[in-house]
Amino acid sequence: MxxxxxxxxxxxxxxxxxxxxxxxxxxxxxxxxxxxxxxxxxxxxxxxxxxxxxxxxxxxxxxxxxxxxxxxxxxxxxxxxxxxxxxxxxxxxxxxxxxxxxxxxxxxxxxxxxxxxxxxxxxxxxxxxxxxxxxxxxxxxxxxxxxxxxxxxxxxxxxxxxxxxxxxxxxxxxxxxxxxxxxxxxxxxxxxxxxxxxxxxxxxxxxxxxxxxxxxxxxxxxxxxxxxxxxxxxxNINVNLSPSINSFPTGWYNFSKNFAEITNNTELNYYALVSFRYNETSMDAQSINESSLSVWGLEDDGTWLQRNSTVNKSANILSMDDGDGVTPWPPIGGFAISPIGITGNVINDGITGLATWCQSNPNPDLQSCVNSGCPVGYTCNTRIGCHTTSCTCTGSSYVCLSNCGGGECIPLGLSIFAPLGQLNVTPVSGGGTTAKCGDGSCNGDETCSTCPGDCGLCYTCGNKICESTKGETLENCPSDCCATEGQIIIGDEQKCCSPLTSIRNRVPGLSGCVDPINLANICINCGNGVCGTGENICNCPSDCINVTVQWAPKNL
Structure with a gap:
């Protein structure tokens, strides 16, 4: 037309x-x-x-x-x-x-x-x-x-x-x-x-x-x-995608390039802040050692320097305010620009201690340990060796990864970097069940807010929009969702979608029309001349008058 x-x-x-x-x-x-x-x-x-x-x-x-x-x-x-x-x-x-x-x-x-x-x-x-x-x-x-x-x-x-x-x-x-x-x-x-x-x-x-x-x-x-x-x-700030691979310390480039550097605008003075804040609800005392999280910065001369940062355990926030041109990077799990990709994978009941990861060529200044702290058959030189089981040196637990090759393990806190997916934690003896965001099951403390991948997206009941893609239905939010043609509704809260009408769901019985046992209503489009879905001679005779009815047979 x-x-x-x-x-x-x-x-x-x-x-x-x-x-x-x-x-x-x-x-x-x-x-x-x-x-x-x-x-x-x-x-x-x-x-x-x-x-x-x-x-x-x-x-x-x-x-x-x-x-x-x-x-x-x-x-x-x-x-x-x-x-x-x-x-x-x-x-x-x-x-x-x-x-x-x-x-x-x-x-x-x-x-x-x-x-x-x-x-x-x-x-x-x-x-x-x-x-x-x-x-x-x-x-x-x-x-x-x-x-x-x-x-x-x-x-x-x-x-x-x-x-x-x-x-x-x-x-x-x-x-x-x-x-x-x-x-x-x-x-x-x-x-x-x-x-x-x-x-x-x-x-x-x-x-x-x-x-x-x-x-x-x-x-x-x-x-x-x-x-x-x-x-x-x-x-305040100027952010770009991560610098070239060569800018990273050796062995730290094998995570995805889904990162961004945050660099202070060079036209601003020292007191103009680069503000960084990381908020992860799984940061609690039973997941990882929050106090050991820190931010490292890339200096103008290409060296990495640990920056001042603050951990607020009660608010689950790691934050940094700095204005001297460094490049702050996120802790494990991600931050406001882009995550490493393992957010939520450290929600384990009964876990304390340190998360660890490997890098192939650790910096000589990394923390050292002594042989006396290791089990028989294992040696600790100036750095912890990478084995299939954990060894304890100077009171710190190290968990070696099975896929780190000839590399070595370092404790959490020396760096905030982790290769994608290579995060381990040390479980406490007798620790509880593990619940991981991303394992396909909504369990433990996971919710639609903390883990939408497992639990689905959160819907907002009361906004007058039926967000069916997020799991909102007539049953869990009758104020937003309505019943479609032929759908049974019970109670005063559930409504029919326009232009449908709510009518008592009467059906042909033994000797005429009978009411449903539960006195339920049905949503039908009665009055349009078509005997449509859910309609019959009893609940909409004007549309179904010419439809042959099979009445319920009498008991033999």
Whole structure:
């Protein structure tokens, strides 16, 4: 269907199901579907193209944009594919957004909060000038999960895959952001955002830029290309991807290059701080020796120097404030730029002592031990030898790794580096059961907050969004989720999805219609002329009057 004017939705509780049909704009200067100050609107199963803005949500709440194919076009100037303004608690899911020309934005959220942006593909969008694949502007508490933002480009400007500007407390989980012309992710003047399990590869010049006054953002489990950079260009710090392999002490380069150095901006004076904070809930007295955690810095002359750092056991925080141009690195498990990749693998009941790891050529200044402290058959020279069992020297326990070859073991605290996955701990005699984040089982003290990989992502009951991908259901959160057609509901809290109606689930019996034993209701679409799912002659005779009924037989 070709339309010359925008389609305006004037009422609440409307479902527009395109059933796979297309809407095409007659002129590229108009908007497509325009919704103003409405609630509970659904737009689904449509192909919408050749509009300047195909879908506009302005002051729209608790609505769904789902399973659509959307592209924009502008004869002059730029176009946006999907725009939300002052719109909250909406669900934007499973949309294909791409193939646009002269675009400035694939999807934009402005002054819009508590929205779920899930499993959308914003790719192959082309613009003449600078462009954003997806941008959040003055928008808080949004959840962006499992989206793909790939291969977006512009003829004459820069392209950023995902931009968060003046927006706080957003969650970006499991997104793929690759091959965009300029930057993968940009955070500008934004606080307290969580970026976890995102992949950034082959973006033009930078994988990620944090600029302006962006503070207290958490970036974990980030997968990066080796040859591109993360940059913090704010007032305090400048961050890039890890220095070249040759900058590391021998034997410390065999972990992934998912690291970033934090270097003080050279234009600032000594009192401008480089602030580093690592927060891991598994840092407790029964996991690892927290007091032994420390930060090491790479000096200008290429040598490594241990830096002053503070461990707050009660708050589970390792922090460092320094401003003299060193490069602070994270402790085991990761920090605000990128983790080593073994976060949560030290949550063991009944464990004290030291975690240890190997390096092939230890520094001669490392701690030494004496032969008298080792079991018969083992020797300790100036450094502990790497064996298959532990040996105790000068009161410190060392656990040697089976895969360290001819290397040697060093105690925790001499360095914060560990090869990926090569962390060991010394169990106490009679220690309890081990619970590891990443073992596929949600047990022990693991929760959706401390280990989403095992326990699933946390959903927020009460935000009017049914986050089914996170395990939220009608049963565990009836205020957010509704029952679908044919689904039984019990109690006053459970509701039917619009436009379904809750009706007593009467069924054909021995000699007529009977009520269910549990007096349950069923959600059906009674009154549409179709004897649909869950409907029968007893609960919806107007739709099922012409349907042959098999009445329950009498007992023989």
């Amino acid at each position: 070709v339309v010359s004017e925008k389609i305006i939705i004037w009422a609440d509780d409307i479902i527009v199901d395109g059933l796979g049909y297309s809407i095409t704009g007659e002129i590229a200067s108009s908007n497509g579907i325009y919704i103003l100050d409405k609630e509970n609107i659904t737009i689904k199963n449509m192909t919408i193209s050749f509009f300047r803005i195909p879908i506009v949500l302005d002051g729209v709440n608790i609505s769904t944009i789902q399973d659509n194919i959307i592209s924009c076009h502008a004869a002059m100037g730029g176009c946006e594919t999907l725009a939300l303004s002052n719109s909250n608690f909406n669900n934007i899911t499973n949309n294909e957004i791409g193939g646009s020309s002269s675009a400035t934005t694939g999807m934009s959220l402005e002054h819009s909060s508590n929205n779920l942006i899930n499993n959308n593909n914003l790719s192959n969008i082309f613009g003449l000038n600078s462009m954003y694949g997806l941008i959040l502007l003055y928008s808080d508490n949004n959840n962006l999960t499992n989206n793909t933002i790939n291969d977006n480009s512009a003829a004459f400007g820069d392209v950023t895959g995902l931009t968060i500007s003046y927006s706080n407390n957003n969650s970006l989980l499991n997104n793929q952001i690759n091959s965009n012309d300029y930057v993968g992710i940009s955070l500008d003047n934004s606080y307290d955002n969580i970026l976890r399990n995102n992949t950034l590869t082959d973006n033009g010049e930078y994988q990620m830029i944090l600029s302006g006054d962006s503070e207290n953002n958490t970036i974990q489990n980030l997968t990066l290309a080796d040859d591109l950079t993360i940059t913090l260009a704010g007032k």
